[in-house]
Amino acid sequence: MPGRAPRVTKTEAIVLRYRRLGEADRIVTLLTPHRGKVDVVAKGVLRSRSRLAGHLEPLTLLEVVLAHGRSMDVVTQAQAVESFGPIHNDLDRLSAAMYFLELADRLTVEHAEAEAVYRLLHVALTRLARGDGQQVVSRTFELGLLEATGFRPELTVCLGCGQPVGADRASWSAVEGGVYCAACAAKRDDVFVIDPTVLRVLRAYQSQPYEEAGRIRLSDDLAARLEGVMHSVMHAVAERELRSARFVSASRRARVLAEAYEAEQGDEANEAGEVEASAEV
Amino acid sequence: MDDGFDPQLGGSPIARLVDAFHRLPGIGPKSAQRLAYYILRAPEQEARDLAEALIEVKQSVVLCSRCQNVTDRDPCRVCADTSRDRTVICVVEEPLDVVAIDRTGGFRGLYHVLHGVISPSDGVGPEDLKINELLARIRDFDQDVAEVIVATNPNLEGEATSMYLARLLRPLGLKVTRLARGLPAGADLEYADDVTLGRAMEFRQEA
Numbered sequence: 001m002p003g004r005a006p007r008v009t010k011t012e013a014i015v016l017r018y019r020r021l022g023e024a025d026r027i028v029t030l031l032t033p034h035r036g037k038v039d040v041v042a043k044g045v046l047r048s049r050s051r052l053a054g055h056l057e058p059l060t061l062l063e064v065v066l067a068h069g070r071s072m073d074v075v076t077q078a079q080a081v082e083s084f085g086p087i088h089n090d091l092d093r094l095s096a097a098m099y100f101l102e103l104a105d106r107l108t109v110e111h112a113e114a115e116a117v118y119r120l121l122h123v124a125l126t127r128l129a130r131g132d133g134q135q136v137v138s139r140t141f142e143l144g145l146l147e148a149t150g151f152r153p154e155l156t157v158c159l160g161c162g163q164p165v166g167a168d169r170a171s172w173s174a175v176e177g178g179v180y181c182a183a184c185a186a187k188r189d190d191v192f193v194i195d196p197t198v199l200r201v202l203r204a205y206q207s208q209p210y211e212e213a214g215r216i217r218l219s220d221d222l223a224a225r226l227e228g229v230m231h232s233v234m235h236a237v238a239e240r241e242l243r244s245a246r247f248v249s250a251s252r253r254a255r256v257l258a259e260a261y262e263a264e265q266g267d268e269a270n271e272a273g274e275v276e277a278s279a280e281v
Numbered sequence: 282m283d284d285g286f287d288p289q290l291g292g293s294p295i296a297r298l299v300d301a302f303h304r305l306p307g308i309g310p311k312s313a314q315r316l317a318y319y320i321l322r323a324p325e326q327e328a329r330d331l332a333e334a335l336i337e338v339k340q341s342v343v344l345c346s347r348c349q350n351v352t353d354r355d356p357c358r359v360c361a362d363t364s365r366d367r368t369v370i371c372v373v374e375e376p377l378d379v380v381a382i383d384r385t386g387g388f389r390g391l392y393h394v395l396h397g398v399i400s401p402s403d404g405v406g407p408e409d410l411k412i413n414e415l416l417a418r419i420r421d422f423d424q425d426v427a428e429v430i431v432a433t434n435p436n437l438e439g440e441a442t443s444m445y446l447a448r449l450l451r452p453l454g455l456k457v458t459r460l461a462r463g464l465p466a467g468a469d470l471e472y473a474d475d476v477t478l479g480r481a482m483e484f485r486q487e488a
Contacts, residue, residue, distance in 0.1 A: 017402040023307055049467055054474025058402075058437045083476050088437075091444035098401055098441060105402070244401030247441070254448040261452035 007068045008076065011035065014121055015058045016105045020046070028056050028075070030064065031104055031121065036114040040066055042075045055080040059087065059097055061122065084129040093128045095251040096138050099244040100124055103142070106238040107149050116148040135223045136214045138248075139205050142230050146177070151237050153177040155203050160184025167196040167203070174232035198225050220256060227252075295321065347418050349394045349411040351376045359383075359392060366390040367423060371430045372415065372446065374398045374439070382432060390430075391423065398438040399445060407445060415446075419453065428456040435462045 013030035016037070021027045024046040031037050045053040055062055055078040065077040087093045104121045108114045124141035128134070146152055158165050158181040159173070171185035172178075172194035179199070185191045201222070205213045218226065231245045295317055302313035320328050344350070345357035352358070359365065359379075369390035373379055379392045395410040419426050429450050433439030447457040463481035464473060473481070 019403075049465065049469075051469070051472040054477050057474075057476075080474050080476075083474070085476065085479065088440055088476070091441065091448060094437075094441050094444065098437065102401055242401070243404050243406050246406055247399060247401055247445075250407055251445060251448070254445065258448050258452050 008065055009035075009068075009073075010063065010065050012081070013038075013062060013064050014101075014104075014118065014125075015056055015060045015062065016101050017058050018042070018056070024050075026056070027072070029105065031108065031114065031118050033115045033118045034113065036112045037105070037108045037110050038073065039110065040064075040073045040075050041069065042078075052078045057083075058101055059084055059125070061125075082126075084125050086129045086131065087125070091251050092134050092248075092255065095244070095248045096134050097125060097128055099138070099242070099248050100128075100141055102242055102244040103145060103234060103238070106240070106242070107145055117145065120144045120148060133214060133218075135218050135226065136205070136210070136216070139202070139226060139230055140210055140213060142234055143202075143206050146233070146237065149237070151177055153202075153206075153233060155179060155199065155206055158184050160187070167199045170194050170196070170199055172199070172229065174229070175236045177233055177236070194229065195225055197222060198229055201226055202229070220252075224249075224252065347422055348392050349396065349414055350379055350392060351394075364389075367425050369428045369430060370415075370419070370423065370426050371432050373432050374434060374442075378432065388430075391426075393418070395433075395442070398433055399442045400438040410442075412446070412449070416449065416453075419450075419455070426455065428458060431457065431459040433459070435460070 011032045011034065013032045016029045016031050018026045018028040021041065024044050026042045026045050027039050028042050029037060029039050042052055042056050044050050045056060047053075052075060056075065060080050061082040061084075063077075063079045063081055064075055066073040067076050084097070087097050100121060104117055108117055120141060124137055124144075127137045143153070155178065156164060157179075159176050159178045160180050161184055163181055165179045165181045169182050170179040170193075171182065171188075171191040173180060173188065173191045175190055179194065180188065180191055185193075201216060201218070204216060227249065231242070231249070234245065235242055298320065299310075299313045299317040302308050302316045303310055305313075308316070320331070341353045342351050343353070343355060345352045345355055345360055347356050347360040350357050350359070354361075366389050370393050371382060371388060371390055372393045372395060373382065374395055374397060376394055379394065382388050382392075393411070393415050395412065395415075397405050397410050399405060399407055399410065419429075429446070431443035431446055433442045443459045447459075450457050461480075461484055462477065463484060464470070464477065470478070
């Protein structure tokens with residue numbers, strides 16, 4: 001439009017995902033602190049000499065200048081502020097980050113204020129990048145998201161009768177998002193008995209400050225069970241299958257297999273060493 | 282999708298042809314019309330050749346049972362070529378990536394096409410890719426393989442896919458590598474993103 005200065009806004013944003021638009025453009029989904037989730041057009045980013053391309057990858061926090069377009073805003077400048085580098089070098093952290101991005105995407109709607117979700121996502125990615133435990137970061141992010149979006153799970157009192165429930169005989173409903181006492185659970189068919197240790201850890205994650213929660217030591221097996229319970233809650237809240245959650249679990253299973261193999265190799269090497277040592281004697 | 286088309290043509294054979302071209306990637310309504318009218322004026326044999334080529338590609342092209350690339354014979358020419366280095370497999374996302382890498386002439390090993398990349402936001406998980414086929418061929422056919430080069434795109438999905446493959450392949454005693462990442466030809470340092478510039482610095486070469 002000649003003669004009229006384009007209206008532009010500058011904002012901080014985290015790239016959630018993108019999809020292709022035509023030959024060389026992309027529609028990029030951004031999460032911003034003040035304008036919520038927005039779809040914007042990034043022109044020419046599929047060309048190898050694009051000045052925007054590297055800055056508009058998912059899992060990047062950036063400063064972006066948007067020109068108001070007719071249906072969608074257009075990216076005119078983008079500068080990555082934080083690319084959470086260490087996450088990119090580790091499959092467990094990367095799969096967790098992909099899960100965080102999908103959760104943030106699913107639990108927000110376009111153009112609706114989502115500052116709390118933005119802050120939670122930023123904090124969780126920062127913690128992952130600096131090497132905090134993947135379990136505590138993931139579970140506290142999930143609990144924080146649920147709280148921010150009005151789905152805070154009830155972990156201490158029965159959703160049926162309101163009485164406190166002991167961890168040792170609590171039942172759990174992922175759809176209702178909380179615990180039931182034995183008497184109330186008997187009247188329902190969507191509940192199962194929750195592992196007492198899993199429930200205790202979740203209570204600690206929900207009630208204690210992050211630093212305290214991070215000191216809880218988890219075995220691989222307990223971590224897997226904890227993950228299963230929380231994934232089912234997020235699945236129920238998002239009302240659809242979260243593919244990234246399945247990828248987190250697949251990556252963890254592959255790691256357990258790879259570690260078992262390495263341990264086996266180590267044992268074989270040790271045995272071989274022992275044989276050699278005894279031969280020398 | 283008939284916006285932009287002549288309303289007089291609605292439902293006619295020409296409209297059908299224009300619509301068919303319009304559905305192809307990268308073809309807008311104007312190009313679709315141009316192509317349709319070109320075919321209309323061209324000799325009948327040309328139209329027949331095109332139609333036959335279209336049918337043939339759908340009927341005779343299959344996936345190679347080893348590398349999963351598109352081919353008209355199984356195993357494909359690359360897998361059947363005994364002069365190629367059978368100790369190294371280059372894993373790519375799409376058939377066109379095989380064309381791109383082979384064009385460089387710098388790689389003489391075997392390929393494996395995943396037909397996609399792990400991308401949860403598009404609903405694609407590891408089970409939707411030709412990963413089991415890769416593990417099976419290494420176990421059953423290509424036992425001489427010592428190295429797997431993962432040549433997925435240098436983005437989030439490509440990184441996730443390459444690390445996931447590495448986790449599955451290393452326990453088989455294979456060396457797993459991935460393509461180097463740095464500045465593209467003709468790039469401008471000032472506009473390079475941090476990750477790319479950082480890697481370019483990390484993997485610098487003696488001048």
